Amino acid sequence: MKDEYPNQQDSTTVTHAMASSTTAPLLYPSPSEAALQLQFVGKKISDVQAPAALIDLAVVKRNCRLMLETTTKLGVAFRAHVKTHKTTQLAKLQVGEDSQSVKLVASTVSEIENLLPWLLECKAEGKEVNVLYGIPVTPSAVPRLSAVARALGESSVGLFVDHPTHIKTLDNDAPDWPGQIPVWMNVDIGYHREGVAAHSAQLADVAYALTASTRTRLAGLYTHMGHSYSVGSPTEALEHMAHELQGLEEGAVEFLKIAGAHESKDANAQKVILSLGATPTATSTQNLLEDTEGARKYRAMIDQINQSFAVELHAGVYPVMDMQQLATRARPAQSPSNPTQSLLSFSDLGLRMLVEVASLYPDRGDKPEALIAAGSIVLGREPCKSYPGWAVVSPWPQASGPHYDPEGSQTGWIVGRISQEHGVLMWEGPTKHLRLLEIGEKLLVWPNHACIAGVNVGWFLVVDSDTADPERIVDVWVRWRGW
Numbered sequence: 001m002k003d004e005y006p007n008q009q010d011s012t013t014v015t016h017a018m019a020s021s022t023t024a025p026l027l028y029p030s031p032s033e034a035a036l037q038l039q040f041v042g043k044k045i046s047d048v049q050a051p052a053a054l055i056d057l058a059v060v061k062r063n064c065r066l067m068l069e070t071t072t073k074l075g076v077a078f079r080a081h082v083k084t085h086k087t088t089q090l091a092k093l094q095v096g097e098d099s100q101s102v103k104l105v106a107s108t109v110s111e112i113e114n115l116l117p118w119l120l121e122c123k124a125e126g127k128e129v130n131v132l133y134g135i136p137v138t139p140s141a142v143p144r145l146s147a148v149a150r151a152l153g154e155s156s157v158g159l160f161v162d163h164p165t166h167i168k169t170l171d172n173d174a175p176d177w178p179g180q181i182p183v184w185m186n187v188d189i190g191y192h193r194e195g196v197a198a199h200s201a202q203l204a205d206v207a208y209a210l211t212a213s214t215r216t217r218l219a220g221l222y223t224h225m226g227h228s229y230s231v232g233s234p235t236e237a238l239e240h241m242a243h244e245l246q247g248l249e250e251g252a253v254e255f256l257k258i259a260g261a262h263e264s265k266d267a268n269a270q271k272v273i274l275s276l277g278a279t280p281t282a283t284s285t286q287n288l289l290e291d292t293e294g295a296r297k298y299r300a301m302i303d304q305i306n307q308s309f310a311v312e313l314h315a316g317v318y319p320v321m322d323m324q325q326l327a328t329r330a331r332p333a334q335s336p337s338n339p340t341q342s343l344l345s346f347s348d349l350g351l352r353m354l355v356e357v358a359s360l361y362p363d364r365g366d367k368p369e370a371l372i373a374a375g376s377i378v379l380g381r382e383p384c385k386s387y388p389g390w391a392v393v394s395p396w397p398q399a400s401g402p403h404y405d406p407e408g409s410q411t412g413w414i415v416g417r418i419s420q421e422h423g424v425l426m427w428e429g430p431t432k433h434l435r436l437l438e439i440g441e442k443l444l445v446w447p448n449h450a451c452i453a454g455v456n457v458g459w460f461l462v463v464d465s466d467t468a469d470p471e472r473i474v475d476v477w478v479r480w481r482g483w
Contacts, residue, residue: 023144024110028482031458036476040461044471046397046442050356051374053457054444055090057474058466059350060319064093066343070286071313074302079275081134081316083107084451086480087460088118090319105132105314109144110482112157116148123152132158132222136186136194139169146177154179158219162186162196164209171215182219183210184275187251189244191226198251207258218259220273220312221252228280229324230385237284237330238298244276249305271310280330282315286343290336320350322450327386327406346405352394352444353378353453354461355423357437370425370437375418379445380452389414391445391453393425397471402435404428413437415445454479 045054071078080094082104095102102122106112112131119129129152133145137159149157161167161183170181185206186195196202210218228240252274276282288295288302305311317325326344335341342348355378359371379391386406393413395401404412411429418424427434437443447453454460462475 023147024108024113024480024482028110028480030478030481033459033476033478036459036478040473040476043473045354045444045461045463045473046471048354048442048461048473050354050442051378051457052354053454053460054352054354055085055320055460055462055477056350056352056470057462057464059348060090061093063319063321063348063350064096066286067094067283067315067318068096068099070289073289074285074299075306076302077101077103077273077310077312079103079105079132079277079312079314081105081107081314082111082115083134084317084320085454085460085477086111086114087477088115089475089477091115092118094319100126101128101130103128103130103312105134105316107134108483109133109141109148110480112148113144114480116151119152119156123156129156130158131156132160132184134160136160136162137166137169139173142169142173146174149177149181155182155219158182158184160184160186160194160222161206161210161216162194163202164205167206167209167213167216171213174215177215180217181215183216184219184273185221185251185255187221187223187248187255189223189225189247189251191224193224193226195223198247198254203251203255204258207255210259218255218272220275220310221248221255222275222314223248223251224314225276225278225281228278228330229328231280231284231328231330233329234284234287234331235294237280237328238287238294241276241281241284242298242301244281245274245301245305245311248274248276249309252309271308273310273312274305275312275314277314279315279318279321279325280328282313283318283325283344284330285313286331317450320450321348322351322453323349323384323386323392323446323448324382327384346394346403346446349446351447351450351453352396353391353447355443355445357425357439357441357443360437360439368427368431368434369416370413372415372423372425372443373421375420375422377420377456378453379415379418379423379447380449380455381418382449382452384448387414389416389426389448390418390423391415391447394444394446396444397442399470402433413443 082091188195188197225244231237331344333345355372355374358373361369392404395403404414413425415423416426460477461473
């Protein structure tokens with residue numbers, strides 16, 4: 001695979017090379033985006049066969065813009081995770097059109113390979129490009145990642161490590177990697193997914209291995225605080241963020257006691273980066289723009305740590321949000337300083353799944369039920385702590401109106417049970433205001449977890465609620481596939 005990608009900033013040439021090699025675009029070919037646009041653009045939502053996934057462009061633009069504005073004002077960097085949507089179009093929105101720094105993290109090699117043509121365009125425009133492979137690196141992934149690194153150039157691709165074997169693998173099995181390989185130490189702050197604790201023997205073993213390595217260099221330390229999904233208020237979310245940042249700093253200090261001198265191998269080395277986040281803790285920092293005592297305290301903490309390290313936030317699901325994020329209440333529903341600005345409400349959920357009513361059961365059990373032709377392979381099977389269901393039926397086709405709100409009326413249709421292809425709608429609350437359904441009626445539902453709900457769709461149909469016709473499909477974004 002040595003000559004898999006040419007080492008130049010020509011996306012057309014690279015795309016052609018990818019098509020003739022063992023890479024994701026070849027192994028998992030995508031449908032023609034142009035053909036899909038001919039098929040769907042201009043149609044109404046109600047004309048589309050269900051199930052389908054819809055993204056509201058206006059909502060995701062607002063969510064992306066707010067995240068970038070926040071990190072800029074706080075003086076920290078931002079790294080966008082692309083695993084939720086797996087599209088180049090949304091990755092561009094996450095980074096920002098005018099940004100000179102393109103920092104990304106991906107969960108599969110496929111995502112990185114599919115990003116490559118655009119990343120080469122960014123390099124040709126003089127932008128800084130840095131993408132992380134977000135799983136502790138496995139030997140079988142190294143050849144394909146090496147090819148991407150050669151195409152993008154030195155220091156453009158970073159790898160996660162949390163075991164000394166990772167360092168030895170890179171020393172021995174990545175001979176074609178350009179320059180030293182930037183590695184990121186995974187630190188465990190209590191989520192117990194990847195990473196090791198600050199004072200563990202394993203962290204010290206990795207530091208010793210890095211010190212002895214000639215092929216790798218320390219670029220940063222990274223943590224993901226997935227258990228922040230359990231929070232229920234802005235205050236609680238900020239407390240988790242502070243714990244995450246302090247725990248990551250503690251891990252960095254312990255690691256650098258052993259491996260600190262290693263960074264001097266790169267004459268142009270910058271501060272070691274501390275990258276923290278999950279969407280609840282990352283979006284909670286948007287509360288720090290308010291002039292409150294708590295906001296000032298946390299801003300001062302970030303500023304202090306930023307003097308020794310380079311603080312970076314990362315997040316993935318925030319552009320589209322979902323019922324799980326709504327349940328965290330990591331931000332208030334509206335901005336305290338600008339009540340007309342929505343921060344975390346149903347109007348900030350940018351992904352909806354189009355489903356169709358397949359049958360009706362008005363007298364089954366103690367509450368009305370209906371069947372939709374969309375179960376776990378469409379909606380996922382991840383619960384939400386705020387209500388007993390798998391998705392909430394929106395008011396659509398009405399622009400707004402009554403619907404089930406876990407913190408409000410608790411009255412409306414929810415997806416209460418799911419099988420593989422079957423979803424059972426259940427009416428919650430008093431039946432005197434029952435929304436009657438008909439077989440063949442299309443509905444739009446808000447899923448629990450956007451990262452999972454979109455997995456089995458090949459593309460997103462894009463609408464724009466800021467236009468005169470929010471029902472009209474304006475674009476189609478093809479999702480990447482594979483590993």
